[in-house]
Amino acid sequence: DGGITQSPKYLFRKEGQNVTLSCEQNLNHDAMYWYRQDPGQGLRLIYYSQIVNDFQKGDIAEGYSVSREKKESFPLTVTSAQKNPTAFYLCASNNDRNYGYTFGSGTRLTVV
């Protein structure tokens, strides 16, 4: 079945460490997105990529980095510069906005 796989489901990070969240899709979608969910704030866009080897900052890109070397993969690195990284992170993809986004099951990151 086609879909988006995010791993790991839960991740713990020590302060000052970088950590990378994985996102893989087999839907052959061109566009991929990273969102962050905090209580009461909905989904906020971190980075997005419309095509391989190209990506743009979203609304809250500071402290994050991404790469898009393959169509199927869009990993997100949460760097030590991100002041409040504890959150639920969602990866999404789409080809046609009439069908909306397909989301992964998310990664919950906790800084300890």
Next chain:
Amino acid sequence: DQQVKQNSPSLSVQEGRISILNCDYTNSMFDYFLWYKKYPAEGPTFLISISSIKDKNEDGRFTVFLNKSAKHLSLHIVPSQPGDSAVYFCAASAHGQNFVFGPGTRLSVLP
């Protein structure tokens, strides 16, 4: 400033009754709207969409209404079931732009 607002953080409805979730937007360029449903610790799943050329779209128990002049849309769930208990997000997009999500409304359907 939030472009997509869901002013009710939570809503409780009796099983079998109608659930009405509301969404307001400020950007008059938005021309496509989606509703997503999200369970805890899972990704959102697409429910229903509506284009600005329509004022209503129906899919089974779910109906979305769009009032362009008021910049308002609503999701009706009839009849509500306990499995509908989740957080519902409204999202809007202008042509060629990314979707903007509202903060969500938590629906509780009471048996």
